[in-house]
Amino acid sequence: MNKLCTLGGATIGGYVGWFLGERFGFVVAFLVSSAGSLLGVYLGWKLARRLE
Numbered sequence: 596m597n598k599l600c601t602l603g604g605a606t607i608g609g610y611v612g613w614f615l616g617e618r619f620g621f622v623v624a625f626l627v628s629s630a631g632s633l634l635g636v637y638l639g640w641k642l643a644r645r646l647e
Contacts, residue, residue, distance in 0.1 A: 600643035601636045608635020 612631025616624035 596646060597640065597643040600639035600646070602639070604635035604637070604639025604642070605632045606635070608632050608638070 608631035609628045610631075612628035613624050615631075616627030
């Protein structure tokens, strides 16, 4: 469950970050997407711990 939640969180966080940073250029989109992925991994990990 932990791996599934962290993967889902990274995917969703990365997509949202890319969507938000896309209008400012490729480099900004990449950086914001990376930050979104990290946040998604953290939130997915917290969700997995809560579900166990």
